[in-house]
Amino acid sequence: MTQNRPVALSLLGFAVALAAVGLALSLSAEDERRVEVLPQPVSQMAQPSPERHTVMVEVVRIGERGDTVIAGRADSMADIQVELTGTAIGSVLADSRGEWVFVPTAPIPEGLQVLTLADKAGGPPSRVLTVISRHHGQPARTILVPPNDRLRVLSGSSRQDFAALALERTPTGSVTIAGRAEPGKGVQAWFGKGLAGRTQADPDGDWRLDLANSAEPLVRVESVDAKGKSQVRLDLPMPPPGQNGAPQSITVQGSLGWRVAFPDGRIVDVVDASAGR
Structure with a gap:
């Protein structure tokens, strides 16, 4: 397990790792303005150590052309x-503090892709879903599906209402909907x-x-x-509860986007930016 260490040492080590990656990855100035970053990088957060054999993704950067950096x-x-x-596209060895940085040797292709990161010794994986559309010049939509928490749409995606939206249903039937909007914008959900x-x-x-x-x-x-008046509205089909042990699959959901089913029974719908408009 990762040992507790002084905060200053952790910040310095992670900053050096990311600086090295920045030199290795040749993102254009335009890509740098369009990267995907979690709201608070790991170097700014006091995080508990992950459970044994659990890989935690904490920083994701994806340029417009698919150049990618992932760290955690x-x-x-x-x-x-x-x-x-x-x-399989590669592997990475965590350092003595448990920190790691991975840079794919080739850009992430267009369309919906699933990055899966798992400890070879076993344990639940972390997943990153990406949707890249180079022809439209839009920021990549990036959804984090951590092993022990609900999904998150990562900062950096468009703040246009529902331009980045994902819906998850667990094997127990509980539902999470996540997205991006202008700060302070109200969002509500209705069943019937x-x-x-x-x-x-x-x-x-x-x-x-x-x-x-x-x-x-x-x-x-x-x-x-601010007055509670509806502005943008989407009616989304509820995915069925998933089944443990089923193979990973990706299906197109008509004009609404994609549905990803994972072997642990989680189902994630990635909603297309133009759905319902």
């Missing part, structure tokens, strides 16, 4: 396998005529709704102004 924490000296949509949840985008533009199980076939998600 794991066990000390853990050997981490990295796959892209089912194909009943309000299921309400929240506001935080100062970074991130929002998330954790909802209880429901038998309703649709969930309505809408952004609202």
Whole structure:
């Protein structure tokens, strides 16, 4: 397990690692303005050590052309396998503090891709879903699916209402909807005529709704102004509860986007930016 160490040493070590990656990765100035970064890099957060053999992703940067940097924490000296949509693309060894940085040798392709990072010694993987559309000049949509928490849409994605939106259903039936919006923008969800949840985008533009199980076939998600008036509204089909042990699969959901089913029974719908407009 990663040992506790002085905060100053942790900050210095991680800063040096990221600086080295910055020199190795030749992102253009335009790409640098369009990178995906978690709201608070690991070097700025007091994080608990991950559970044994758990790989935690804490920094993701994806340029417009697919050039990528991923960094996080794991066990000390853990050997981490990295796959892209089912194909191994490399591995990375965590240092003595459990910190690691991975730079793929080739850009991430266009369309929906799934990056899976797992300790070769076993343990639950972390996953990063990316949607890159180079022809439209839009920031990559990036969704983090951590092993022990609900999904998150990462900062850096467009703040246009529902331009970056994902819906997850767990094997127990619970639902999480996450996205990006202008800071302070209200977001609410409905099952039928009943309000299921309400929240506001935080100062970074991130929002998330954790909802209880429901038998309703649709969930309505809408952004609202300061007076509570609906502005953008989407009716999304509820994915069925997943099944443990099923192979990973990606299916196109008509004009709504993609559905990804994982072997641990989690199902994630990545909603297309133009859905419902």
